[in-house]
Amino acid sequence: MINNKLISIIGSGISGLICALILAKSSLCKGYIIQIFENEDRAGGRALSIKFNNSIIDLGAGRFSPTFHPNVSALTNELGKIIEIFPFTKIVLPHPHHHNLKKILTELKPKIKSTCNESFYQFLIRHVGIEKSQNIVNALGYDSLFLPEISPKIAYHIIEMHPETQCFSDNDCFDWFNLVEGFSSLIYSLYEMSIDLGVKFYFNHKLVHFQNNLNNTQLCFSNLEQSKILINSEYTVLTLPPTALSLLNINFPNEWTDFTYGSISLFKGFLFFESPWWKDYGFENKVTIVDNPLRKIYFKSDKYIFFYTDNTYSNFWNEKTQKGESEFLNTVMSLMSKALNISIIELPKPINHFFKFWKHGVEFAKENSLEHPKVLSKNNGKIISTSDAYTSHSGWMEGAIIAGRNGANFILKQLEKSN
Incomplete structure (x- = not known):
């Protein structure tokens, strides 16, 4: 691409989509081509829903509280998304150490x-x-x-x-919600809005490296055919998480910031049964916290059961899945039997299951006592990085919306200065 009046956004998660929409709506971007490059074949990043066993399940982001996440709440209202109560604030079979x-x-x-x-x-x-x-x-x-x-x-x-x-905590009265059609429906609406505003999307384009020049940045991508694609972009917004940035040839974070970053792995396992046997035990729409690798078990109405783990046990389950379906399901049901104090003989076997492992499910700045800059910039503000990891809502969709807005506002200020 020879035209230098390009604003390139790397990543089509919530941050990238929000950034693109704000820029595309601004008169300051008149004459600019706004484009998004995405490594995967879909938009959304860690916001991923699928239809499985006649149920919509969120493999990534799957809940929000209007109290803590006003931007998510406002966006779902703006886009007319149907919400439902995320009921898992009530614990059944309390842990022995929940007392006091x-x-x-x-x-x-x-x-x-x-x-x-x-x-x-x-x-x-x-x-x-x-x-x-x-x-x-x-x-x-x-x-x-x-x-x-x-x-x-x-x-x-x-x-x-x-x-x-x-x-x-003192927050025990707050309500939580999820989307009836899953959070991918939110992504799809943002994607369609971006297309309508002229934003161009390039999927299966992996950023390999880039080079800062005087007035632009040369971006190098590889596609499915392993072809190299060079693009000169006047402004570039990296909406990639810190772990992805560290894999590029940019010496991140050392040459960008004094902050350092950590990440936490996550694992979600979903189990489907012929009938909702858990209703007979009064577990419907409740959660239990247990002292075994399942850690948190959720009983979703009459639809399914899922468990959610982080850190050590998420890696434990990832290893189990690699040993085969039988090993995985036998371990799950054995641990569930012990957690619920129900004989393994009495527990029905799942008729279907699904799981998702996120190696870097949550990323965050380790230096939490300091206020992180809204964006990190190089090359006189021609290339910037923005991420939910830079916000106080790291790992949440709220942080992604804030990050996308921060990135767009920075670029708009740069354009305002140059006019």
Whole structure:
């Protein structure tokens, strides 16, 4: 492409789509071609829904709270998406250490101010000892809380802003929702709007490397045929997560920022049965947190059961799936039998199943005590990076919307200066 009046957006997740829409609607972009390059054959990134066994299941983002995620709520309303209650704020078969957990966490929270470069787990050990600390994290169901890069501040953010654990904080009355048609329906609407506004999409285009020139950036892509495609872009917006940026030839993050980044793996497993046997036990639309690799088990109305794990156990399940279907399902049902205290003989066998492993499901800045710049820029603002990892909503669709908006606003300011 010879025309240099190009704005290239790398990545077609929520951030990339929101960025493109804002730019395409602005008069400052008149005369510019706005294009999105995507490595995959679809838009959406970690927002991925599929129809499976006559149910819509979200393999990635799958819930939001209007209180915590006002931008997601506003967007779903604007696009006329039908929402339904995400009911999993009610715990059945309480964990033995759920008793007084809210009281313990409430009493410890003011002591965060005295922490200095210690993890949440170290913080707990310092105040309540090793055994009780292990019990607390196990009872919360999020194993990332054991990680050394998860500070007390981040940990309380996780506890207070997740539906399964908000009952252990003062946020126990907030409602959560998901989309009846799944979050991919939101992506598709944004994609169609972008097309209508003239945004061009190039799928199966992987960014290999780029070179900063005086007035533009030369981008090099490879496609399915392994052909190299060179494009000179006046402005480039990288909406890639930190792990993807680190694989490029740009020495990220060292030459971009003093911040460093971490990631957490996630695993979701879905099980379908001939009949909703869990209703006989009063589990319908409830969640349980257990002390085994299933960690959090959700009983979705009369449709299916799913479990959701992070960190160590997400890797555990990924390894199980690689050993075959039989190994995976036998392990799941054996652990479910123990977790629910129901004989394995009495538990029906699944008639179908599905799973998704996200190696870098959540990415975040480790230096949470500092305010992260809204965008990172190089080449006099000609190339920028924006990500939900740079926001206080890392891993959430809310953060992706904010990141997309931040990227677009930065480019618009650059264009305003040049006019």
